């Protein structure tokens with residue numbers, strides 16, 4: 001996804017700005033997954049919580065709502081534009097701090113729980129990062145996070161991707177194994193071993209499948225166009241056309257809209273998202 005540039009450059013550049021601008025769209029897209037994350041995390045009132053790769057802060061604020069004013073939540077991210085968006089969302093009494101920090105190495109204090117919504121797949125050195133997170137958990141503390149299963153299982157990515165691929169002048173090479181990227185932890189056995197080696201004693205990876213809403217409209221055609229816009233500007237299909245000429249972009253938008261039209265009903269495009277809901281303690 002970000003060949004030749006660092007993750008900090010990637011998330012502080014155009015991608016971070018675009019994610020920050022579309023915070024409401026992304027939060028709506030991930031809503032059914034977020035709910036499952038919090039159900040699993042079972043945050044206790046008064047807890048100290050770390051939100052890893054917190055982005056524009058939706059999960060940080062939800063954690064704060066759940067733990068109450070006696071607790072505290074630290075949202076950590078390497079992206080200045082996303083943290084700036086997050087800070088604008090904090091209400092007066094919320095026990096929330098946002099910090100610009102690389103969770104792979106920063107010591108951010110000690111926590112009763114750590115969580116992440118798709119923010120742990122981008123560490124250059126995952127063993128080091130998970131060992132660092134483990135060190136920041138108090139005895140009995142749990143790390144709970146969402147990551148994606150395989151690309152073909154994630155129809156919300158696969159359907160637009162398949163529509164774009166035939167238009168590209170060349171097929172992009174698959175990502176090298178174990179490099180930062182959204183589908184890096186699709187292999188649950190490998191992920192479990194990684195977490196155990198990082199010092200976690202118990203690890204569970206539960207498959208979580210939910211339909212997510214990629215677009216809405218007055219008509220199915222409008223919903224498909226809205227969904228195509230989301231697919232081609234945010235999420236794992238966007239990089240395929242990020243630097244494309246306007247003509248190719250227009251053709252990609254038309255092809256993706258047509259493909260998504262087949263998944264629209266009653267003015268909503270819904271497609272399957274497939275995650276691992278992981279807990280390690």
Ligand SMILES: C[S@@+](CC[C@H](N)C(=O)[O-])C[C@H]1O[C@@H](n2cnc3c(N)ncnc32)[C@H](O)[C@@H]1O
Pocket residue numbers: 007011026030052053054055056057058059076077078079082101102103104116117118119120122123
């Ligand atoms: C896919 S986004 C998810 C953002 C947010 N959790 C959400 O669900 O909207 C991944 C996030 O991880 C952050 N990130 C990547 N590497 C990081 C690191 N080493 N330390 C902290 N955050 C990191 C990125 O800046 C980005 O905000």
